[in-house]
Amino acid sequence: MIRATSVLRRDVLAGEIVDRIVLDHGDRHRRRMAMRGVGGLSFLLDLPEPTVLDDGDALVLQDGRLVWVEAAPERLLEIRAADDHALKRLIWHIGNRHIPAEIGADAVYIAYDHVLAEMVRGLGGSAEPVERPFRPEGGAYAGEAAGHHHHGHDHHHPHSHDAVPG
Template sequence: MTRATRIVRAAVPVAGEIIDRVVLDHGDRHRRRMAMRGVGGTAFLLDLPEATVLDDGDALVLEDGRLVEVEAAPERLLEIRAPSEHALRRLIWHIGNRHIPAEIGPDAVWIAYDHVLAEMVRGLGGSAEPVERPFRPEGGAYAGGHAHGHAHSHDHGHSHSHAHPHAHE
């Protein structure tokens, strides 16, 4: 099976023939290795050195130099707005406190659709309307612009005991 082993970012001019495109939701745009099929039928194996977030407009480079464009699929989201800038910042804090992916715009925030969070937002004075659009959440503080979703393990040469004076049933 043909492999895609490199990414050309959307901001970089593309040198090569785009032969197909893959339409991926937010979850499927964060990958290292996965069998894929373009909308035109091109089958290939995404085989990157590490898990990477693929952005709308990026191109996957096949072994023979041909390119497959990445398109962000529309997803069911909540568009969150508030009556003032301060109120929106307050809502962003509450959303961030729940550690869920969020896309932050100048006057709105988008999160994956969740009826419980919609009610929370409304209870705090904001609006939360369902929308269908591509989701491009923030990468996070340690992502360097692109979330890479790997654990940071630090071997200390000793174990950490998690013994408790009580039993867990």
């Protein structure tokens, strides 16, 4: 089976695109995985280390051909608030839950979760379901991808990750 061994970022993309893959945000963070393009090309993703693939990147096959990466639409919550301060407060509450989030200029996007939607509404924000590609923030720790993090310290401090502070 032909292998894809490197990634070309969308800003330096050049070459023959022979197929495309459509991946959700979880599947865009991989190192090794059998894949099949929309056009039927089967190949093995075989990167040296786990890598976050962005919408518009390309996987480079051993023979130099390219497979386009497309971010799949996902069911998300679009979270908004009446003003900037209220949105920052909602972001703090979401961050305390340690879930992947995409932060825009006037909205935050998270994976659809009816419990978190009710939490946001209870705090005065809006949480509307939307279908769109999910591009969560990368983490604060080196080499980490969105939604896949390890703190790098003993996690013993006096708060619960399940409780939502009021």
